[in-house]
Amino acid sequence: MRTGYRLMAPALALAAAVLIVVYHSHTDAHAAGTGSITGTVKLDGTAPHQRGIDMSKDPYCVKLHASDPAHMELVEVGTNNGLENVVLYISQGLSGDAANQKPTNVPVFDQKGCMYTPHVLAMDVGQEFKVTTSDQTTHNIHPEPNPMAGNIPWNRSQPPGAAPIVQSWKTEEVIPVQCNIHPWMHGYFVVVKGPYATTKDDGTYTIENVPPGSYTVTAWQETYGKQTQKVTVAEGKPASADFTFKAK
Amino acid sequence: MAVHTNLLKWLLALSVVITLCLPGNSFAQLTTNQVQDWLHSPAATSHVGNLTGHAPDAQYQYRRYCVGCHGELGDGNGENAMWMEPPLLQKPRNFQLGIFKCRSTPTGTLPTDQDLFDTIGRGMDRSNMPSWNTLSKQERADLVALVKHFSPRFQSEKPGTPIQIPPEPEITDDRIKAGQAVFQKVECWKCHGAQGMANGPSASTLTDDLGRTIAPFNFTDGSRPKCGTTDQDLYRIFMTGLDGTPMPSFSDNIKPEEAWDLVFYLRSLMSQPSVEKQMAKKMGLKPVNPSSGP
Numbered sequence: 001m002r003t004g005y006r007l008m009a010p011a012l013a014l015a016a017a018v019l020i021v022v023y024h025s026h027t028d029a030h031a032a033g034t035g036s037i038t039g040t041v042k043l044d045g046t047a048p049h050q051r052g053i054d055m056s057k058d059p060y061c062v063k064l065h066a067s068d069p070a071h072m073e074l075v076e077v078g079t080n081n082g083l084e085n086v087v088l089y090i091s092q093g094l095s096g097d098a099a100n101q102k103p104t105n106v107p108v109f110d111q112k113g114c115m116y117t118p119h120v121l122a123m124d125v126g127q128e129f130k131v132t133t134s135d136q137t138t139h140n141i142h143p144e145p146n147p148m149a150g151n152i153p154w155n156r157s158q159p160p161g162a163a164p165i166v167q168s169w170k171t172e173e174v175i176p177v178q179c180n181i182h183p184w185m186h187g188y189f190v191v192v193k194g195p196y197a198t199t200k201d202d203g204t205y206t207i208e209n210v211p212p213g214s215y216t217v218t219a220w221q222e223t224y225g226k227q228t229q230k231v232t233v234a235e236g237k238p239a240s241a242d243f244t245f246k247a248k
Numbered sequence: 249m250a251v252h253t254n255l256l257k258w259l260l261a262l263s264v265v266i267t268l269c270l271p272g273n274s275f276a277q278l279t280t281n282q283v284q285d286w287l288h289s290p291a292a293t294s295h296v297g298n299l300t301g302h303a304p305d306a307q308y309q310y311r312r313y314c315v316g317c318h319g320e321l322g323d324g325n326g327e328n329a330m331w332m333e334p335p336l337l338q339k340p341r342n343f344q345l346g347i348f349k350c351r352s353t354p355t356g357t358l359p360t361d362q363d364l365f366d367t368i369g370r371g372m373d374r375s376n377m378p379s380w381n382t383l384s385k386q387e388r389a390d391l392v393a394l395v396k397h398f399s400p401r402f403q404s405e406k407p408g409t410p411i412q413i414p415p416e417p418e419i420t421d422d423r424i425k426a427g428q429a430v431f432q433k434v435e436c437w438k439c440h441g442a443q444g445m446a447n448g449p450s451a452s453t454l455t456d457d458l459g460r461t462i463a464p465f466n467f468t469d470g471s472r473p474k475c476g477t478t479d480q481d482l483y484r485i486f487m488t489g490l491d492g493t494p495m496p497s498f499s500d501n502i503k504p505e506e507a508w509d510l511v512f513y514l515r516s517l518m519s520q521p522s523v524e525k526q527m528a529k530k531m532g533l534k535p536v537n538p539s540s541g542p
Binding site: 034057058059085119137140142144147148152153154155156158159162163165180181183184 | 344345347355356357385390433434435438439441449450451453455457466482489492493494495496497498501512539
């Protein structure tokens with residue numbers, strides 16, 4: 001009998017916690033108006049050397065980089081040590097409504113100079129994106145998500161002048177994408193839920209269309225992983241969140 | 249004593265709560281329980297022609313003939329798997345991923361029951377997967393159902409719509425030449441080589457989806473294509489791609505009539521005797537020249 005009561009205490013606490021969470025998400029859903037989150041992502045330290053790429057497998061690719069040698073893009077640092085290609089998204093606190101709103105633009109992933117432009121393409125779950133080719137050589141686009149998690153891998157060819165491939169992804173995931181014909185071609189589709197942004201070459205970003213509320217913002221960089229920060233967005237005033245990744 | 253039991257009960261309750269709170273790791277292997285649950289699910293049946301296969305009926309055959317390589321949970325980790333070393337011998341298929349090379353359906357979709365049935369009967373050339381056409385059709389249909397029950401994908405997804413293959417046209421010199429132009433244009437030679445000898449510039453760096461070395465098909469050494477040797481099989485192979493491998497789908501970029509031209513040209517490259525081979529020889533058809541690219 002006594003133990004019965006003892007077990008009831010944590011059960012009640014759990015129930016209360018669930019109620020609080022439900023109540024909170026309910027109130028968030030009614031939040032009106034939009035704000036934004038802006039900031040800069042920087043690298044602390046010297047950027048690691050990015051190895052050059054030997055494209056001699058395909059003379060066409062070599063020719064394109066005759067004056068501008070290609071190199072790996074694992075860590076891209078711009079002015080003031082700003083980190084490029086970092087994806088920022090809201091990992092916690094978004095109401096169902098805000099999370100389910102899909103942007104209407106169609107981000108483009110271009111194959112140019114036997115490289116991916118951009119190297120990292122962020123998108124919303126279910127948002128259509130386009131794979132195009134500007135090259136006069138055949139590529140194959142081979143995203144490799146984990147098929148056990150909901151996104152299914154595919155592999156399509158894109159010879160010169162081929163029509164764009166329009167696709168979308170079912171669930172949140174960082175999906176590596178590669179070209180088997182040109183094995184140095186590596187990039188990422190970063191599929192997130194809700195508003196997102198990718199840093200420009202100076203490390204700056206702005207996540208638009210964020211309803212007022214308290215959130216956890218996550219910054220993802222392909223080499224350094226993830227960082228999070230708590231941010232409160234008020235109506236009509238951009239909230240700010242700067243991130244610094246330590247060079248390894 | 250009483251304190252002791254109370255403490256134990258608390259620990260038990262705590263461990264239950266912790267277990268419930270652990271995030272489900274989607275990369276984790278399936279458990280025996282999950283696989284057991286699916287054994288009697290609607291997805292664990294197959295329909296091949298007028299046969300209906302049932303997964304539970306194949307358990308005996310699977311344990312006898314398949315488990316050694318494909319493993320008890322269908323994850324391709326049977327006790328013999330460690331002896332298969334790519335690229336010489338590809339590893340056994342992991343059925344849990346639901347990704348199959350030989351499909352009549354577009355890339356990124358599940359194969360049809362017929363596709364799986366054909367693979368079991370045909371076996372995989374240049375691998376440890378023999379032909380199982382010694383088993384009855386009913387037994388093979390049951391095995392298809394059992395293969396399907398290993399993957400969560402069959403629980404939630406339907407197979408893709410098979411690609412349409414138009415009737416095979418008459419083989420002509422012009423068609424073989426047109427097929428060679430397609431071979432040149434979509435750059436099959438990048439991996440398969442100008443003469444189909446699997447020695448293209450990208451051949452040496454190919455890896456499959458699990459990062460294991462894989463070789464492109466060699467048309468000239470007497471190998472049989474893994475997904476079948478009929479003209480229709482060849483058509484399907486490059487139009488749907490071999491999922492899980494570097495071989496992409498070309499259905500976006502090769503029109504159906506061009507596809508038949510390419511089939512005829514591929515036949516002329518293969519070492520096996522064929523009408524196409526004789527015709528190409530008579531024409532004096534030279535291999536493609538990679539450097540005269542687009």
